[in-house]
Amino acid sequence: MNLADRLHTAARRLGGRAVLTLDGAELTYGALEELSARLARLLLARGVGAGDRVAMMLPNVPEFGVVYYGVLRIGAVVVPLDPLLKRREIAAYLGDCGARLLIAWHAFAETAEAGAAGTGADVFFVVPEEFRRLLRGVGAEPEIASMADGDTAVIHYTSGTTGRPKGIELTHANLGGNAAAVARMHALGVDDVVLAALPLYHTFGQTCSLNATVHAGARLTLLRRFEAGRALEVIRRDGVTVFQGVPTMFIALLDHPGASDMSMLRVCVSGGAALPLDVLRAYETRLGVEITEGYGLSETSPVAAANRGGHHRRAGSIGWPIRGVEMRVVSEDGRDVPCGTIGEIVVRGPNVMKGYWNDPAGTAEAIRNGWFHTGDLGRTDEDGFFYLVGRRRDVIIRGGYTVYPREVEEVLYEHPAVRQAAVLGVPHPELGEEIEAVVALRAPVTCEDLRDFVKERVAAYKYPRHITFLDELPMSPTGKILKRALARPSAVRAGRSA
Template sequence: MTNLAMNLKDAVGQYADRVALRLEDAMLTYRQLDDLSARVAGWLSAHNIGPDDRVGLMAPNVLAFPVVYYGILRLGAVVVPMNPLLKAREIEHYLGDSGARAVFCWHETAAEVDSAPAAAGLVRCAIDDGLLDTASGWDPMEPVAPRDDHDTAVILYTSGTTGSPKGAQLTHGNMRANAAVSASSLFGVTTDDVLMGCLPLFHAFGQTCAMNVAVVAGAAMTLIARFDPATALRLIERDRVTVFLGVPTMYVAMVQIGASVADTSTLRLCVSGGAALPGEVLRGFAETFGAQILEGYGLSETSPVASFNRVDRAKPGSIGVPIDGVEMRIVDEQGEEVAPGEVGEIVIRGHNVMRGYWNRPEATAEAIKEGWFHSGDMAREDEDGYFFIVDRKKELIIRGGYNVYPREIEEVLYEHPAVLEAAVIGVPHPTHGEEIGAAVALRPGKAVSAEEIRDYVKERVAAYKYPRRVWLVDALPKGPTGKILKRHIEPPEQA
């Protein structure tokens, strides 16, 4: 059986009473995690939710997240993870596009969920600190529903630079294989390890590399609902964390605080992804905490890990080499492989490549050609087979490890009655990597401040998405066809 939930079932068979999850002063053993997930599956079944039905899961890093996640999978249904910071207009797209029949939402987001028309009529369950006690009274569904490798397990919403977010269908085969390879040949995780789950579990990085890796290996995972560097360091000492997974902004924050906050000597490996890690941060972290940071590369569409550095042969500044079972090439615009050292687009083939975009056959055909997923990321490969990211073909902005898609924000800007034209770009930022910037041209006769426009967007999108820097311009630069030329847009020194 391929069902991703079998990872949990297998772990219970070997490590039933070992700690699986910790959050603050609460914890769950593998036996408790399995039992509660069975009760979630039973509850869903009692509400006429079945295999292949899509179920939204909108929650921060709390104990209930993996409970609900594995419960949905156990039933054979499909998880649609959602950032709890999403607003009603975004929730509407996730639930409506996926055709979700049920949604579990963090209690603080219930009002936003209820404001989305697509939520009307859905089976809804609010998640709060008492959910686990409530779930213990539900009737469990003991068997794990049979699934095949190609059956969809998770739909992760992502997008390029145009259009609304697309749902990447990750299969049970994708997710199980990526977690297994990450646990074994990449991280070397065993039952003695404790992983720190600072990464959001609604994201592919946190799901695969923290939660699913821990379950595959029978390791423990310490969760942090909201990252704070001092808290993270103290929990590393308290729980004797051995593997830390994070994005560059987290490492920057911990280096700034320093090693005096806590004893972090148990750390043996740190993993970085989501954005390029500055060399000075890598070196500074090693000097401060005595732990090596290894960088990797991946996308939501690749489950996510495609390449990774190895402990004994890492190249600083690179994204490593392809992981076991995965191939990567650098190709030109005609799809022909380029010579070592030349820049081209990364294409990927292997067990990690998604099934396709949900209900988007044309987008799928454009992204996956002859089995190769075209990433849109520009890179070069050296003579040793290590890959180095050069630039992003797509206009994707990565702010503090979160993906922000300019077109989505531009659509909100264009809804403002005073906005004539708008262009969203990434602006370099010392800690976040990139900040969201927006150049806006107003309609004739309209008077509105940059701050008012910023606040307008802030009310309509998740907090990490709205443009902190907004500046007004007379007109945006355009090419012969009238296309806005973002490469010619320069933010003022202060905006």
């Protein structure tokens, strides 16, 4: 099974129906199938073949679907990258996966080219009209590469740029099965219009928006970037019936003065972080729509559990496992803990990743006895609903985006004035968590200068908005910085902050 087969099947059945729309631009199923087949031929002519890694840095535009399914069609591996990445981040990811080619949106050409320099990856830029003209001059590749269920389709990166980036290998079966499960769970059909508010380079948007839409024969209407007023306009203009987002999106919509009755939304799904209960209730009472919460990680393709609608939903819960997936809450020794007791959530099923790219030790640590250990802490209730309590790791979830503290810490340590650094998440009413850096200095530097230093080197959502200076960071006897001692509000710390 090749994930591109899903598009081929839908195109034969729904060739003239729209699949991807962006304002006035539209791609039908037939056009998406043909253009992706032409791109496949172009890739083959450039020497790209089955198993080769092709990175793509594209925003939410119709060309994303063309490139995505075109790469999969020849059996190559898609490596989706955030278009906001900086040079050093791009270089790290391309170098780690050994990408043959980087296909980037024209607006990011300078950064993409600088990042690819020295990695061995060629660079191809997508300029909409030129891209279409180029593909019109290429014949369509008629064959779709035959792939085994366990063949890698996509490598998603979730780690930083220093040390060794961690690439999550998701197979054709992982992604195809998860997309089918999402489509089935939400009863997606040809009359549904799904809002692509989530970035398609992320597993949430890729599986739940793009692949599930194609599987169901629905239509995906794209937002280049989320802005509440614009989202409301598109929802009403295009008759959106399905909205999937992270809590910050739901909060922004709720706070927008133009928000009113949204009962036309048949399905509303929140993921990526816990949704405040007050927000969930406000959607029901003020906007006439029910939000269901789900749970997953990139390593689980991503959906592992979800609430269902109506009486199959419990506020504050992440629901229960989707069909074919098992979840448990276990102690440190791997034994099931009693109902209501907090432990680590572990997952087993066809959605669990193949492993970490070129990292057998990391894979063996994460997948033990067939169970993927999420590092997330949770509990269950007497009815089998799961609840997410916290994260064992120090991962920060800022507005649905994952930020790894070590990546930011390594950049801070590059500044000559920094002697010690720790990065942690602090509560934020809208974003869930905000990023704070706690720093001990060896030479004077201002918060603004240090913040700008980091901002120039990482994606915009990763740099610390708050910086606290201490004379010394608390240390363990073995010399490790004790983040537990720092995880309290900055206002009570003895230090200078901004």
